[in-house]
Amino acid sequence: MQLGELEKLVLHYLWENKSADAKQVHAYFEKQRGGSYNTIQSTLDRLFKKDLLSRYKEGHAFQYQAKIKRHELIGQLITSVTSDFITKDETSLVAAFSSISNDLNLSQLDALELMIEKQRLRLEQENN
Numbered sequence: 001m002q003l004g005e006l007e008k009l010v011l012h013y014l015w016e017n018k019s020a021d022a023k024q025v026h027a028y029f030e031k032q033r034g035g036s037y038n039t040i041q042s043t044l045d046r047l048f049k050k051d052l053l054s055r056y057k058e059g060h061a062f063q064y065q066a067k068i069k070r071h072e073l074i075g076q077l078i079t080s081v082t083s084d085f086i087t088k089d090e091t092s093l094v095a096a097f098s099s100i101s102n103d104l105n106l107s108q109l110d111a112l113e114l115m116i117e118k119q120r121l122r123l124e125q126e127n128n
Contacts, residue, residue, distance in 0.1 A: 001050060001080055006043050011052065011073070014066040021061040
């Protein structure tokens with residue numbers, strides 16, 4: 001899945017604001033970066049069609065909400081990119097994570113270590 005720059009910005013906006021209609025999103029981005037109302041409507045519709053937003057009718061307008069959490073989208077994007085380059089038993093993905101860990105601070109490394117330990121315990125329980 002590929003996301004355009006405005007699509008990413010709109011997702012960030014909706015993660016922060018939980019729910020908004022096209023007018024609210026446009027008003028925010030008009031101050032930030034300009035752009036037309038139709039461009040915002042099209043962007044919201046594209047994100048909805050990509051199954052990243054949910055929407056419901058309220059009055060005459062759709063209210064949009066992020067359908068996916070930020071970390072879930074990051075995981076999907078990583079999987080999408082790596083699936084083209086890495087075979088099932090290859091360790092390149094582990095090596096890639098190791099190389100980007102150089103940019104993490106101690107609390108981020110601690111959080112990562114905790115997540116890995118939880119995943120390890122879950123897998124051990126499934127195999128027993």
